[in-house]
Amino acid sequence: MPRRKFHPLPPAALHIMLSLADGDRHGYGIMQEVAAQTGGKVRLGPGTLYGTIKALLEGGFIAEAGERPDDAAGSERRKYYRLTGAGRALASHEVERMAQVLRIARQKRVAVPSHA
Amino acid sequence: MHEKIYRRLLKLYPAHFRGEYGEAMAQLFRDRMRTADGPGGKLRVWLHILGDLAVSVIREHQRPTPTPAGPPNVFRLDRAGAGALMRRQVYGLLWSLLSAGVGALLAWAGRAPYGLVICFSVPAAAALLGAIRGRASARAQWSAFELVLEGDRLVQRDNRGTRAIARDEIVSMIEVPGYGLSILAANPRQSMFAPAQIGGYADLLNRLGAWRDIVRQPRPLLWGHGAASGVAALYLAAMFARSAWVVLPCAGICAVSLGWSFRRAGESRTARRIFAVLLAALSLRLAVLLPELLRLSR
Numbered sequence: 001m002p003r004r005k006f007h008p009l010p011p012a013a014l015h016i017m018l019s020l021a022d023g024d025r026h027g028y029g030i031m032q033e034v035a036a037q038t039g040g041k042v043r044l045g046p047g048t049l050y051g052t053i054k055a056l057l058e059g060g061f062i063a064e065a066g067e068r069p070d071d072a073a074g075s076e077r078r079k080y081y082r083l084t085g086a087g088r089a090l091a092s093h094e095v096e097r098m099a100q101v102l103r104i105a106r107q108k109r110v111a112v113p114s115h116a
Numbered sequence: 117m118h119e120k121i122y123r124r125l126l127k128l129y130p131a132h133f134r135g136e137y138g139e140a141m142a143q144l145f146r147d148r149m150r151t152a153d154g155p156g157g158k159l160r161v162w163l164h165i166l167g168d169l170a171v172s173v174i175r176e177h178q179r180p181t182p183t184p185a186g187p188p189n190v191f192r193l194d195r196a197g198a199g200a201l202m203r204r205q206v207y208g209l210l211w212s213l214l215s216a217g218v219g220a221l222l223a224w225a226g227r228a229p230y231g232l233v234i235c236f237s238v239p240a241a242a243a244l245l246g247a248i249r250g251r252a253s254a255r256a257q258w259s260a261f262e263l264v265l266e267g268d269r270l271v272q273r274d275n276r277g278t279r280a281i282a283r284d285e286i287v288s289m290i291e292v293p294g295y296g297l298s299i300l301a302a303n304p305r306q307s308m309f310a311p312a313q314i315g316g317y318a319d320l321l322n323r324l325g326a327w328r329d330i331v332r333q334p335r336p337l338l339w340g341h342g343a344a345s346g347v348a349a350l351y352l353a354a355m356f357a358r359s360a361w362v363v364l365p366c367a368g369i370c371a372v373s374l375g376w377s378f379r380r381a382g383e384s385r386t387a388r389r390i391f392a393v394l395l396a397a398l399s400l401r402l403a404v405l406l407p408e409l410l411r412l413s414r
Contacts, residue, residue: 047172
């Protein structure tokens with residue numbers, strides 16, 4: 001049921017899940033990671049960030065991972081989040097779907113292939 | 117200043133969303149402001165925040181309000197409950213202000229030694245400042261106040277932080293009907309208070325009652341306005357009466373009631389300060405009368 005709400009997955013939700021793919025992070029950490037992984041093009045505001053976190057928590061795609069201070073960001077205690085198995089599966093499914101769209105776009109010469 | 121404005125803007129979000137994520141959003145805002153650099157850094161953050169706010173406020177209002185399944189684990193104050201608590205705090209301060217103010221007036225009229233004018237003016241000024249400052253902090257505290265039952269733990273959150281107490285750390289629980297429930301731990305920093313105005317109070321009592329017996333106590337007389345006025349009158353008598361025979365019994369009763377009030381003041385730092393200052397003034401008065409008291413004892 002909750003999965004239907006995330007089909008297609010909103011960009012903010014995908015970015016948040018990708019930022020959690022390699023470790024637990026708190027809200028500000030997620031925002032920084034999203035900004036870093038998109039070269040500063042996507043910068044989530046507090047409302048969008050926590051609204052999406054709430055929806056992902058309700059769907060069981062991410063989970064709370066305790067509260068502790070982050071030495072790099074001051075002494076305040078922060079709530080950490082982690083990606084769940086269901087969240088990893090959803091992100092993977094979405095990335096595959098996007099890859100398929102990209103393949104079609106390249107075949108139709110809508111997107112230019114990248115030669116990294 | 118920036119954060120104060122942002123906290124006000126947070127009120128645009130639905131209450132349940134704000135209650136759950138308001139503090140984290142304010143924290144994130146602080147982080148953004150802290151790391152904003154360059155001359156227009158803070159302005160850029162504000163522009164981004166306001167853009168995000170405009171979109172996300174509408175989205176959160178469109179989202180259906182969650183209906184909790186089963187008994188709620190989060191207990192909060194509604195608007196009316198928070199208002200009642202704030203009024204109660206203001207009544208206490210007004211009483212202190214009244215007694216201190218009347219004392220100061222009497223002293224000013226020349227019926228008391230000059231030194232006592234200071235003794236009364238200081239608590240009066242402190243009470244007034246406390247009333248002004250306390251109102252804002254009480255609003256912030258009670259609107260952010262919530263108690264959460266997490267398994268065998270009770271967590272209290274408000275604008276000043278979080279404190280938690282485990283089931284086996286509770287030393288005793290005292291309920292004063294119509295007033296609230298004091299949950300006392302060996303470590304005073306873990307002790308908590310659940311006001312009777314909190315939503316689901318009866319359910320909270322039932323669930324905490326399963327942890328440990330709740331002792332019920334009648335509402336303390338001192339909180340009654342009549343008793344408070346009586347103590348105020350005795351206090352004034354102790355401060356201004358010329359005869360040590362009058363001062364001594366009045367001062368004794370006042371010292372006991374003020375000492376007891378000081379202990380009951382619990383979390384309210386302003387109330388504790390006021391009671392401490394009044395006690396100090398009373399002690400000073402007795403010290404002034406010491407030679408006469410010694411003469412009487414002979």
